[in-house]
Amino acid sequence: MKKDLIVSIKDLAFGYAERQIHRKINMNFHRGKVVAIMGGSGCGKTTILRLIGGQIKPNSGQVEVDGKIVHEQGRKGIYELRRKMGMLFQHGALFSDLSVYENVAFPIREHTDLNEAVIKDLVLMKLNAVGLRGAHNLMPTELSGGMARRVALARAVALDPDIIMYDEPFAGLDPISMGVICDLIRTLNDALGATSIIVTHDVTETFAFADYIYFIADGIVAAEGSPSDLKKSQLPFVKQFIHSEKDGPVPFHYQANEYISDLGL
Amino acid sequence: MDRIKLDAWVGIFVALGLIALMGLAMKVGNLTSNDIKTTYVVTANFENIGGLKPRAPVKSAGVVVGRVDSITFDTKIYEAIVTMSIDERYVFPKDTFANIYTAGLLGEQYIGLEAGGDPENLVAFDKISQTQDAVVLEKLISQFLYNQASKEEEEK
Amino acid sequence: MITFFENIGRGLRLKITRLGAATRLFFTIISYSSESFKRFNLTIREIYFTGVLSLIIIIVSAFFVGMVLGLQGYYTLQKYGSSEAIGVLVALALVRELGPVVTALLFAGRAGTAITAEIGLMKATEQLSAMEMMAVSPVARIVAPRFWAGIITMPLLASIFSMVGIIGGYVVAVPIIGVDEGAFWSQMQANVDFSYDIVNGFIKSLVFGIACTIIALFEGYDAPPTAEGVSRATTRTVVTSSLAVLGLDFVLTSFMLTV
Numbered sequence: 284m285k286k287d288l289i290v291s292i293k294d295l296a297f298g299y300a301e302r303q304i305h306r307k308i309n310m311n312f313h314r315g316k317v318v319a320i321m322g323g324s325g326c327g328k329t330t331i332l333r334l335i336g337g338q339i340k341p342n343s344g345q346v347e348v349d350g351k352i353v354h355e356q357g358r359k360g361i362y363e364l365r366r367k368m369g370m371l372f373q374h375g376a377l378f379s380d381l382s383v384y385e386n387v388a389f390p391i392r393e394h395t396d397l398n399e400a401v402i403k404d405l406v407l408m409k410l411n412a413v414g415l416r417g418a419h420n421l422m423p424t425e426l427s428g429g430m431a432r433r434v435a436l437a438r439a440v441a442l443d444p445d446i447i448m449y450d451e452p453f454a455g456l457d458p459i460s461m462g463v464i465c466d467l468i469r470t471l472n473d474a475l476g477a478t479s480i481i482v483t484h485d486v487t488e489t490f491a492f493a494d495y496i497y498f499i500a501d502g503i504v505a506a507e508g509s510p511s512d513l514k515k516s517q518l519p520f521v522k523q524f525i526h527s528e529k530d531g532p533v534p535f536h537y538q539a540n541e542y543i544s545d546l547g548l
Numbered sequence: 549m550d551r552i553k554l555d556a557w558v559g560i561f562v563a564l565g566l567i568a569l570m571g572l573a574m575k576v577g578n579l580t581s582n583d584i585k586t587t588y589v590v591t592a593n594f595e596n597i598g599g600l601k602p603r604a605p606v607k608s609a610g611v612v613v614g615r616v617d618s619i620t621f622d623t624k625i626y627e628a629i630v631t632m633s634i635d636e637r638y639v640f641p642k643d644t645f646a647n648i649y650t651a652g653l654l655g656e657q658y659i660g661l662e663a664g665g666d667p668e669n670l671v672a673f674d675k676i677s678q679t680q681d682a683v684v685l686e687k688l689i690s691q692f693l694y695n696q697a698s699k700e701e702e703e704k
Numbered sequence: 705m706i707t708f709f710e711n712i713g714r715g716l717r718l719k720i721t722r723l724g725a726a727t728r729l730f731f732t733i734i735s736y737s738s739e740s741f742k743r744f745n746l747t748i749r750e751i752y753f754t755g756v757l758s759l760i761i762i763i764v765s766a767f768f769v770g771m772v773l774g775l776q777g778y779y780t781l782q783k784y785g786s787s788e789a790i791g792v793l794v795a796l797a798l799v800r801e802l803g804p805v806v807t808a809l810l811f812a813g814r815a816g817t818a819i820t821a822e823i824g825l826m827k828a829t830e831q832l833s834a835m836e837m838m839a840v841s842p843v844a845r846i847v848a849p850r851f852w853a854g855i856i857t858m859p860l861l862a863s864i865f866s867m868v869g870i871i872g873g874y875v876v877a878v879p880i881i882g883v884d885e886g887a888f889w890s891q892m893q894a895n896v897d898f899s900y901d902i903v904n905g906f907i908k909s910l911v912f913g914i915a916c917t918i919i920a921l922f923e924g925y926d927a928p929p930t931a932e933g934v935s936r937a938t939t940r941t942v943v944t945s946s947l948a949v950l951g952l953d954f955v956l957t958s959f960m961l962t963v
Contacts, residue, residue, distance in 0.1 A: 336837050365839040376834040379826075390838045435834075551745065558748050561756045565860025568867035572799065572902050575889065603900075 289314050289445060289478050290335055294344035297330065304330055306502030308344070314445075317472050317479045319489045321524065322499035328482040331499075332448045335480070336368060337361040349445070366394055369439030370448045375431035377423040377438070383410070384419040387438045394442060409437040412474075413467060429460030433467070440471055447472065449481040453488055461485075465492055486525055490514070498524065587614060587633035588672040592646040592659075597628045598682025600648055600657045606632050608661040613638045616659060632659065641666035642674070648682035657682060726922040729843075733851050733921075736844040740852045746845070750853030754815040758861060761810055766865040769806060770872025773797055777873075778881055790883055791892035794873030799896060799905045803866035805953050808912035811858060812945030816920035819850055820941040823924030824934035847925065851917050858913025859906050866905065904960045911952055916945045 288311055295308040304327040312318050320328045333339050334346050340354040347353070348364050356364060377386045387406045391397065397405070410416040413433040423431060432452065439447060449468065453461050469492045472479045483489055489496065490510040498506040498513075498521060506513060506521045513521055523531030539545065594600075597619060606614035614634035622629050634640070643664030650657050661676075670676070740747050777793040823846065826832050832842045870892075877883040896902070920941045927937035 338833070338836060362839040365837055368837065370834065370837040372830045372834055374829065376830040378831055378835075379829070390840075393838065393840050554749060554752050557756045558751050561751065561759065562856075562860060564759070565755075565863055568860070568863035569906070571867050572863060572870075573898055575893070603897075 296343045316494040319481045319493040319496045367445045369444040373451045375435035413437045453485040592676040593627045596681040606659045639669045645678045646676045647680040739844045740849045746849040755857035766868035767872040770869030771876045774873035774876030788887040791888035792895045795892045798866040798869040804908040807862040807865045808949040812916045817938045819920040820924040820938045824927035828929035854917030859909040862909035915948045
């Protein structure tokens with residue numbers, strides 16, 4: 284009987300000597316849900332993805348994936364956990380010396396012993412799901428930003444992972460591509476029965492299809508809930524974020540002296 | 549870049565490298581001489597080896613027939629023991645002379661073998677009994693001065 | 705005044721820390737090297753990019769160096785009436801010193817910077833992270849094959865350099881100046897010792913290959929993931945490799961001359 288909670292973060296604290304990024308984070312991700320992590324720039328959203336993936340270790344607290352505590356795993360253990368995850372990086376991060384086909388085939392070749400015919404079917408199937416089956420011979424440099432990201436998505440789901448992580452998937456996309464990616468995230472998640480964790484700034488798109496949203500500010504989870512709950516929230520930080528207000532808990536002016544004294548009057 | 553072309557180019561490259569290495573070894577160095585032939589070891593004692601070093605050539609009639617392997621000091625007889633390897637194609641009689649010569653005026657020192665007349669030949673690990681030491685410049689000069697001095701004495 | 709020394713101290717500490725990190729990378733590469741040989745195709749691909757593509761510059765440079773040695777050597781030797789020793793001069797200079805050292809410097813400039821830029825760029829575009837997240841070790845897949853390719857390539861390039869240089873010297877000395885051909889080769893053969901000169905030269909080029917390749921790999925792997933960071937890293941590769949090669953050359957030469 285699979286556990287319902289596939290990733291859980293308990294009392295996480297993480298930071299470098301110069302800066303404490305997370306002070307006390309608690310998050311739970313349930314199977315089959317699309318969860319978004321939002322917050323201002325530099326609040327540590329992408330860092331959470333890296334903590335889940337085991338690329339960095341927390342200072343205290345724990346990150347549990349599928350029942351196993353990530354930072355206690357050895358090299359083999361972490362690699363086994365990562366095989367259940369697929370990650371879409373901000374600009375795709377396709378391997379520039381391999382073709383689109385080879386990029387998607389990469390994880391399949393590395394982790395399975397399937398023969399070429401089966402691999403070909405799988406790759407074309409994944410590319411078809413993102414609408415780029417016809418582009419399989421192109422090189423990454425020949426793709427537009429949106430296309431590159433879709434190929435990277437095909438690569439991320441090549442092994443049918445249980446957890447799919449997205450690092451700012453909507454950044455810098457035109458409205459059409461954005462619509463496409465939104466649709467793909469939801470469709471793939473439901474088709475694979477996976478859990479999707481999205482780190483993003485984009486309010487409109489995310490609120491349209493996410494099941495649950497976490498807001499991070501000041502190193503803690505400032506707010507959480509379903510999109511409809513958060514729209515009704517009275518918390519000043521959430522309101523500023525959702526309604527794109529210029530000034531609020533996150534101030535407009537950088538810390539400075541009195542304007543009058545700066546002007547020399 | 550498909551695999552076959554890649555492999556071909558890499559193959560050409562490695563082949564060129566190995567050819568260059570072989571070329572250096574054969575044409576430039578002296579590998580073809582006696583380094584790869586089999587040798588037998590003999591020893592010789594000297595009272596003074598002068599500037600003889602390991603790996604110095606062992607020549608006979610001016611042709612290189614072997615190399616000096618090692619030089620050690622015997623504390624019982626207070627002499628230098630020189631161990632050398634001689635190409636097994638060349639055999640020398642048991643009463644061969646081993647002398648230390650200098651190549652050119654100020655060159656490196658080497659061992660010159662002069663064959664004797666003994667019907668029996670040297671075998672491995674034999675000792676050459678007839679040896680002549682290196683010429684030490686100071687002794688030569690002091691001998692010269694001594695001769696000069698005694699000559700002047702006689703004329704007086 | 706004090707800050708001057710503070711800066712020197714800080715810079716020194718930084719360099720020593722990086723030296724430690726580079727050493728750690730070296731041992732990591734060794735422990736992850738099995739894949740470079742099981743999937744030898746990876747290494748072959750890298751040998752192509754570091755070795756085959758460097759052939760032109762190595763051969764052309766070697767030819768010119770050999771010719772210059774021939775010219776310079778001749779005009780100096782003939783003053784002492786020893787112009788027939790030109791073959792020895794060219795061969796020994798190349799095999800003992802110029803072959804390994806100049807090849808290493810050219811290698812660092814051409815192949816080293818290419819490696820640094822490539823790996824630095826892969827880091828900046830998160831390709832290395834992506835590989836890690838797919839449970840494939842970037843050290844095993846990307847870094848180690850380039851390391852072994854560098855080690856295999858350098859001695860081969862140095863041998864080619866020495867050989868082509870000698871040919872260059874020959875071309876100047878015999879047909880152009882008129883030194884006796886027989887004397888050229890026979891003097892050379894009499895005075896160049898295989899195990900002493902050629903093998904030592906080979907060992908030197910091997911050591912230089914390890915040093916230059918590790919430096920190039922480390923600078924790329926450690927580069928800040930920005931355009932400026934990568935470009936600075938490639939500069940550092942050339943500078944550090946050159947200094948390392950010249951320093952190691954002194955150390956190795958003094959070892960080899962005493963043994």
